[in-house]
Amino acid sequence: MQNILKKIPKIDKIINHSLLDGLCKKLLTKIAKQKIEILREDVLSGKVCDVDESSIAQEIKKAYENVLEPSLKPLINATGVILHTNMGRSLVSKTLLQRASKVICNYSNLEYDLDKGKRGERYEHVSNHLKQLLHVEDVLVVNNNASAVFLILNTFAKRKEVVVSRGELVEIGGSFRIPEVMKQSGAKLQEVGATNKTKLSDYKEAISPKTAMLMKVHQSNFSIEGFSESVDFKQIQTLAKAYGLIDYFDVGSGYVGELPYNLGNKEPSLEQILSCDPSLISFSGDKLFGSVQAGIIAGKKELIARLKKNQLLRMLRVDKITLALLEESIKAYLQEEYELIPTLWMLHQSVEKLEQRALHVRSFVGENICDVVHSQTYMGGGTLPNRTFATIALHVKGKAVNLERQFRKHGIIGRIENDKFLLDFRSILPEFDEDLGKTIKIIAKEFE
Numbered sequence: 001m002q003n004i005l006k007k008i009p010k011i012d013k014i015i016n017h018s019l020l021d022g023l024c025k026k027l028l029t030k031i032a033k034q035k036i037e038i039l040r041e042d043v044l045s046g047k048v049c050d051v052d053e054s055s056i057a058q059e060i061k062k063a064y065e066n067v068l069e070p071s072l073k074p075l076i077n078a079t080g081v082i083l084h085t086n087m088g089r090s091l092v093s094k095t096l097l098q099r100a101s102k103v104i105c106n107y108s109n110l111e112y113d114l115d116k117g118k119r120g121e122r123y124e125h126v127s128n129h130l131k132q133l134l135h136v137e138d139v140l141v142v143n144n145n146a147s148a149v150f151l152i153l154n155t156f157a158k159r160k161e162v163v164v165s166r167g168e169l170v171e172i173g174g175s176f177r178i179p180e181v182m183k184q185s186g187a188k189l190q191e192v193g194a195t196n197k198t199k200l201s202d203y204k205e206a207i208s209p210k211t212a213m214l215m216k217v218h219q220s221n222f223s224i225e226g227f228s229e230s231v232d233f234k235q236i237q238t239l240a241k242a243y244g245l246i247d248y249f250d251v252g253s254g255y256v257g258e259l260p261y262n263l264g265n266k267e268p269s270l271e272q273i274l275s276c277d278p279s280l281i282s283f284s285g286d287k288l289f290g291s292v293q294a295g296i297i298a299g300k301k302e303l304i305a306r307l308k309k310n311q312l313l314r315m316l317r318v319d320k321i322t323l324a325l326l327e328e329s330i331k332a333y334l335q336e337e338y339e340l341i342p343t344l345w346m347l348h349q350s351v352e353k354l355e356q357r358a359l360h361v362r363s364f365v366g367e368n369i370c371d372v373v374h375s376q377t378y379m380g381g382g383t384l385p386n387r388t389f390a391t392i393a394l395h396v397k398g399k400a401v402n403l404e405r406q407f408r409k410h411g412i413i414g415r416i417e418n419d420k421f422l423l424d425f426r427s428i429l430p431e432f433d434e435d436l437g438k439t440i441k442i443i444a445k446e447f448e
């Protein structure tokens with residue numbers, strides 16, 4: 001045993017093994033120490049009865065690569081759900097990233113007023129562009145829409161009452177519940193109406209001297225069908241005005257421009273919502289707006305000024321990376337460069353285009369392995385609930401659960417529908433079609 005122990009190489013020697021050339025010596029030393037320690041114990045306990053340097057070096061190399069294995073990995077989203085919260089919601093276009101990198105990688109006038117040579121305002125930058133885009137008095141950007149809701153309630157309704165319909169007390173994925181957020185913010189919830197029906201008179205009867213705000217919340221991830229009634233924001237707003245109250249609409253997933261005709265008819269755009277001149281609205285930056293994670297608040301100048309005075313804002317403040325990317329998305333909207341907003345681009349892809357791509361991949365892979373099928377998908381991300389729209393997928397033949405697992409191992413997330421494994425082209429960027437085809441071939445071989 002002593003002989004075997006003697007054969008265990010010294011740390012200095014093993015980290016200079018040719019197999020480990022070019023790797024960081026400091027990290028190698030750390031890993032080699034751990035490996036050698038374990039090896040020594042294994043020799044002493046008789047588990048290992050011979051050692052050789054090159055297999056030790058090999059093991060160290062493997063451990064080194066494991067340490068550096070990225071935790072955040074790129075995936076191909078073949079679920080068909082464009083706004084997949086678990087996969088990062090909206091994508092950032094490479095062109096916009098490149099444009100924004102000039103600011104992100106350099107010093108900038110983030111909080112520096114170039115005219116006056118003095119401290120400036122971080123929020124001026126995007127707000128000027130957003131005011132142009134949305135035609136509102138003022139805008140404020142915070143960390144996400146959850147923070148926007150919290151900041152608004154805390155600023156205007158602390159120890160006061162906020163009237164909300166019972167049909168809108170929603171929970172959004174990741175346990176963001178409107179009633180809970182209200183409680184935390186210090187606002188008192190005044191529920192009105194019933195789950196399926198709320199009338200304007202319900203709001204009116206709930207107004208008391210303690211009321212600060214009438215709030216509407218987008219139902220986001222569900223819809224009530226059948227015997228139901230809700231009050232338009234316009235009516236709520238008129239009522240709020242008559243009583244000198246603030247009206248606030250948590251829009252959730254606001255969008256600019258037009259949705260495909262079969263989706264747009266039930267979901268008003270930001271332009272339509274803002275045309276009735278609300279006190280305040282807020283929406284997410286990375287849902288249908290198609291930019292980075294942010295909460296965008298728009299509305300009356302004097303109200304935004306009060307939000308800016310709340311100390312909480314400092315905690316909800318957005319970084320320059322967010323601001324730079326958001327500014328580029330807004331400029332893309334202003335110049336109608338819609339192809340630079342991947343979320344919208346994917347949503348507007350025609351079924352014919354998707355079918356062409358799917359047929360192309362199938363011809364590369366082979367008809368015995370997959371078929372092209374017509375299907376339906378959802379938008380996701382708490383938007384356009386229960387509203388499906390047409391899509392095209394490749395049905396990979398074979399046992400669906402096994403295929404799902406195997407594709408997942410290769411970084412491709414598909415979906416199972418009626419026991420069929422589908423790769424949906426609605427949420428795949430065309431630049432990945434070739435990789436997708438190659439991986440399908442590899443996996444088909446593995447299943448042979």
Ligand SMILES: *Cc1c(COP(=O)(O)O)cnc(C)c1O
Nearest residue numbers: 144145146218220252253284382
């Ligand atoms: C998604 C959503 C939120 C939360 O927005 P985040 O940007 O995810 O924080 C809040 N309210 C509504 C209505 C939503 O749809």
